[in-house]
Amino acid sequence: MMSQKLFNVAVVGATGAVGEQILKLLEARNFPIATLKLLSSARSAGTKILFKGEEYTVEEAAPTSFEGIDIALFSAGGDVSKALAPHAVASGAVCIDNTNAFRMDPETPLVVPEVNIDKISEHKGIIANPNCSTIQMVAALKPLYDRFGISRILVSTYQAVSGAGARAVDELMRQTKEIVNGNEVKPDILPVSSLPVKHQIAFNAIPQIDKFQDNGYTLEEMKMIRETKKIMGDESLEISTTCVRIPVLYGHSESVYVEFKEDYDLQEVKELLASAPGVVLQDDPAEQLYPLASDAAGQLEVFVGRVRRDLTHPRGLNLWIVSDNLLKGAAWNAVQIAEYIAIENK
Amino acid sequence: MMSQKLFNVAVVGATGAVGEQILKLLEARNFPIATLKLLSSARSAGTKILFKGEEYTVEEAAPTSFEGIDIALFSAGGDVSKALAPHAVASGAVCIDNTNAFRMDPETPLVVPEVNIDKISEHKGIIANPNCSTIQMVAALKPLYDRFGISRILVSTYQAVSGAGARAVDELMRQTKEIVNGNEVKPDILPVSSLPVKHQIAFNAIPQIDKFQDNGYTLEEMKMIRETKKIMGDESLEISTTCVRIPVLYGHSESVYVEFKEDYDLQEVKELLASAPGVVLQDDPAEQLYPLASDAAGQLEVFVGRVRRDLTHPRGLNLWIVSDNLLKGAAWNAVQIAEYIAIENK
Numbered sequence: 001m002m003s004q005k006l007f008n009v010a011v012v013g014a015t016g017a018v019g020e021q022i023l024k025l026l027e028a029r030n031f032p033i034a035t036l037k038l039l040s041s042a043r044s045a046g047t048k049i050l051f052k053g054e055e056y057t058v059e060e061a062a063p064t065s066f067e068g069i070d071i072a073l074f075s076a077g078g079d080v081s082k083a084l085a086p087h088a089v090a091s092g093a094v095c096i097d098n099t100n101a102f103r104m105d106p107e108t109p110l111v112v113p114e115v116n117i118d119k120i121s122e123h124k125g126i127i128a129n130p131n132c133s134t135i136q137m138v139a140a141l142k143p144l145y146d147r148f149g150i151s152r153i154l155v156s157t158y159q160a161v162s163g164a165g166a167r168a169v170d171e172l173m174r175q176t177k178e179i180v181n182g183n184e185v186k187p188d189i190l191p192v193s194s195l196p197v198k199h200q201i202a203f204n205a206i207p208q209i210d211k212f213q214d215n216g217y218t219l220e221e222m223k224m225i226r227e228t229k230k231i232m233g234d235e236s237l238e239i240s241t242t243c244v245r246i247p248v249l250y251g252h253s254e255s256v257y258v259e260f261k262e263d264y265d266l267q268e269v270k271e272l273l274a275s276a277p278g279v280v281l282q283d284d285p286a287e288q289l290y291p292l293a294s295d296a297a298g299q300l301e302v303f304v305g306r307v308r309r310d311l312t313h314p315r316g317l318n319l320w321i322v323s324d325n326l327l328k329g330a331a332w333n334a335v336q337i338a339e340y341i342a343i344e345n346k
Numbered sequence: 347m348m349s350q351k352l353f354n355v356a357v358v359g360a361t362g363a364v365g366e367q368i369l370k371l372l373e374a375r376n377f378p379i380a381t382l383k384l385l386s387s388a389r390s391a392g393t394k395i396l397f398k399g400e401e402y403t404v405e406e407a408a409p410t411s412f413e414g415i416d417i418a419l420f421s422a423g424g425d426v427s428k429a430l431a432p433h434a435v436a437s438g439a440v441c442i443d444n445t446n447a448f449r450m451d452p453e454t455p456l457v458v459p460e461v462n463i464d465k466i467s468e469h470k471g472i473i474a475n476p477n478c479s480t481i482q483m484v485a486a487l488k489p490l491y492d493r494f495g496i497s498r499i500l501v502s503t504y505q506a507v508s509g510a511g512a513r514a515v516d517e518l519m520r521q522t523k524e525i526v527n528g529n530e531v532k533p534d535i536l537p538v539s540s541l542p543v544k545h546q547i548a549f550n551a552i553p554q555i556d557k558f559q560d561n562g563y564t565l566e567e568m569k570m571i572r573e574t575k576k577i578m579g580d581e582s583l584e585i586s587t588t589c590v591r592i593p594v595l596y597g598h599s600e601s602v603y604v605e606f607k608e609d610y611d612l613q614e615v616k617e618l619l620a621s622a623p624g625v626v627l628q629d630d631p632a633e634q635l636y637p638l639a640s641d642a643a644g645q646l647e648v649f650v651g652r653v654r655r656d657l658t659h660p661r662g663l664n665l666w667i668v669s670d671n672l673l674k675g676a677a678w679n680a681v682q683i684a685e686y687i688a689i690e691n692k
Contacts, residue, residue, distance in 0.1 A: 152658050156502035156601035158551045158590065177526050180519065197634035204640045205504045205592060205599045207652050207666045212631035216654030225657065238658035242601040242666070244504065246551060246592050253551045255502035255588040255601075285558035288543035294550045306553050308562030311571065312498050312584035320553045320588070 005346045006034035009338075010069045010093070012061050012084065013076030014038035015047050017166045018098055021331030022073050027052055029335060032342055039065055041076065063087040071341060073334050074098060089125030094341055096127050096334045103128040103227060110230050113336045114278045115142045120340055127337055132329025133157050133220065133243065133252055134227040139302045139328065140279055140321045141258060143272040145232060148315075149261030152238040155224065158246045158253035159209060160293065161201060163325045164190060168201075172247055175202035191245060202247050209243040218243055251293030252325045260315040266307070269317060273304050278328070283307050291322035299324055300332050351692045352380035355684075356415045356439070358407050358430065359422030360384035361393050363512045364444055367677035368419055373398055375681060378688055385411055387422065409433040417687060419680050420444060435471030440687055442473050442680045449474040449573060456576050459682045460624045461488045466686055473683055478675025479503050479566065479589065479598055480573040485648045485674065486625055486667045487604060489618040491578060494661075495607030498584040501570065504592045504599040505555060506639065507547060509671045510536060514547075518593055521548035537591060548593050555589040564589055597639030598671040606661040612653070615663060619650050624674070629653050637668035645670055646678050 009026070013019040019040075026033065038049055039061035047058040059065065061080065066072060066088035074081045075098035085095045085102070102108040109119035110128045115138050120127060130138070137155060144150065161168040168189050175185040179202050187198035191208040199206050210219035217225075221241040229235050274281040282291045283305040291303035302323040310316025323329055355372070359365040365386075372379065384395055385407035393404040405411065407426065412418060412434040420427045421444035431441045431448070448454040455465035456474045461484050466473060476484070483501060490496065507514040513535050521531040525548050533544035537554040545552050556565035563571075567587040575583050620627040628637045629651040637649035648669040656662025669675055 154500060154603055154656075154658065156588075158504065158592065173526065176522060180523050180526065191634070195634060199634070199638060200640050203594050204638055205594060206638065207599070207601075207636050208634060212634075215657075216631060216652070217657070240603070240657040240662070240664060242502075242652065242664060244599075244601065246504065247594075248549050248551060253553070253590075255553075255590065257500055257586070257603075285562060288537065288541060288545070288554060288558075290553050292545060292550055292552065294546050306562070306588065310500075311561075311563070311586040312500065316586070318586060318588060 004032050006032045007070040007342060008035045008037070008068050009033050010037040010039055010066060010072040010088070012039045012072060012074045012080065014049060014058050015040045015044040016075055017162055017169070018075040018326055018330045021326045022075065022334060023049065023051055025331055025335040029339065031335070031338065037065065037069065041080070066091040066093050069093040071096065071338055073338065075330065075334070085126055094123065094127065095125060096129060096337050098129040098330055098334050100131070100223065102126050103130060104230065110227060111337055112138050112231055112333060113340060114139045114276070115231055116233065117340060120337065129330065129334045129337065130227045130231060131220070131223045132163055132325040133159060133254065134224050134231070135329050135333050136252060136302045136321055136323035137224070137254055137256060138228055138231050140273065140276070140304045140319070143276040144258065144260070144269060147268070147272055148264045150237060150258055151261050152259035153228070154240050154257040156242045156255045157244055158248070158255070159243060160248040160250050160252055160325055161190065161245060162250050163252065164245070167193070169249055172201050172249065175200060176247070179203060201245060204247065206245040207242065209245055217241070248293045250297035250324055250326060251322055252329060253291070253293055254321040256319050256321055257310060258317045258319070259313055260317065263315060264317065266309055270307055273307065278302055279304055281305065291320055293322055296322045297324050300327050302328055350378050352378045353416040353688060354381045354383070354414050355379050356383040356385055356412060356418040356434070358385040358418060358420045358426065360395060360404050361386045361390040362421055363508055363515070364421040364672055364676045367672045368421065368680060369395065369397055371677055371681040375685065377681070377684065383411065383415065387426070412437040412439050415439040417442065417684055419684065421676065421680070431472055440469065440473065441471060442475060442683050444475040444676055444680050446477070446569065448472050449476060450576065456573060457683055458484050458577055458679060459686060460485045460622070461577055462579065463686060466683065475676065475680045475683065476573045476577060477566070477569045478509055478671040479505060479600065480570050480577070481675050481679050482598060482648045482667055482669035483570070483600055483602060484574055484577050486619065486622070486650045486665070489622040490604065490606070490615060493614070493618055494610045496583060496604055497607050498605035499574070500586050500603040502588045502601045503590055504594070504601070505589060506594040506596050506598055506671055507536065507591060508596050509598065510591070513539070515595055518547050518595065521546060522593070525549060547591060550593065552591040553588065555591055563587070594639045596643035596670055596672060597668055598675060599637070599639055600667045602665050602667055603656060604663045604665070605659055606663065609661060610663065612655055616653055619653065624648055625650060627651070637666055639668055642668045643670050644673070646673055648674055
């Protein structure tokens, strides 16, 4: 009989939108857990959560919370990760961080398992999970990058409100109800909860996700650019982005233009996508089959369709990439990394 | 005292979403009307409509409906225009056609007044109004085209359901109510009412507007390409498009990448847009100011923001273009053309 090593796991941000999905996945995947510790801010401490039929009480996360922890999954915001992940590392834990805190740190691998799983072994205690809109794009483009080379990517996103957290989901539902009942809406959270100006998201499209940078791009747009280069390991890759929030609850969609370095065959592109790990090709115009956020919600894969030759460039390709931003875009990518660590350390 | 010539005007499709806006605009603009004839399909004939406080009864449109008519505005679908516009022309009317029927006919000018008003005089009885998503894009890009030349345009759209007619508006509202009440939705109209497969539009993004063509692009996408080339009078202009329906009622948004022929100065681009006729520059990241469908709805102008250098090409520019698809995208563009005809013939 094979013995399996079990791990002491901590989930920081256990009561948040991503933390909730991480717990569901750890349970569904039967992750080899010895002990489970659920951590959160002071505000949510005391919350009771069921995991495999057992009730856990969420504790306030503190520097001392990580004694004996093997794997710590962080999704409680960048400030919490910056403050606590070093303590978790000092206690001997491997941290899988879902925030922006360490993604661009040269010491920290930024990992999408389908793309650069080999980077995990280089970690010095922290492995960063990329931004949701980045993950689904690189997962879909990787097999094409390997085969034809990519010189240039232009992407316009159609992002779900759940990417801005549970309060943004509540806000979209609240505004939607007000409008269908013929009432005025009072925007409260979006586009950026910490900024003064708020815009209606129900029945609207807001071309701002996160704060504006000096170059006129938002932080979300710059994250996609920087993270894609780092994950692909190619600083020469040219990327430009327009990130837009639309009234969808779960599932980011992306209209992506790719310019290959080499001539390509469209049929081969489709075959590469169809056989890529974690990618599902949904592409049959005759049957009106293409990825939809409504279909991708709740699924672990990245869905790709509308695969067609660009009409302005002989090596250009257009595609439509959709995935559940809370799953492959966050919780599932993190749990995939945790599974690799568990396998490597068994 | 100046005498003003008055015109006998017919509105075909008077009970439709665009026809309703045309009548509102003719009234608001105090268009010089001698007699007004409201026409529709047999199904809507008999409907009573108030215009300037007077009640009109909608009549069924027929080949004989146009006797004595000077200006006929068509927005009752391409088949109706194809069947009846030639009769209207034979009766001596000038037809302003809001459908796809004659747009690519070499004999028919395709006019956006801010772009190619000079083409109106070449008409042989019919002047075509372009597709909604085309109009707002060319109106915004024209001053930049004239100054720097444009070699290439890539656009991803975020289109409102009203572009698919009043039934699609009803469908979005109906589905939205079902979902906020926790019920299942049964898609009935979108993406294309005449095709078998229907998709949910509420809380979703559908990358299909109109039927697929053999090259993998939809008819809406090909319309944008062909019409932009014709309106700009430049067949060498390279354009690629991704057209997406999102759960917005009124107002199309577009993420547009433009590659200029000449080097450009970003400040000059903004100044050109700020002074362009029919265009409003809304671009102040520090104040979170950019165009929103919710602000553009009900307005006549084309709104442009997020104007910034592309990060992949030295002559590339990205912008965000929003306009009310039923107004500048349809009814207002048609009434603008009617006003030019009235002035020329007074």
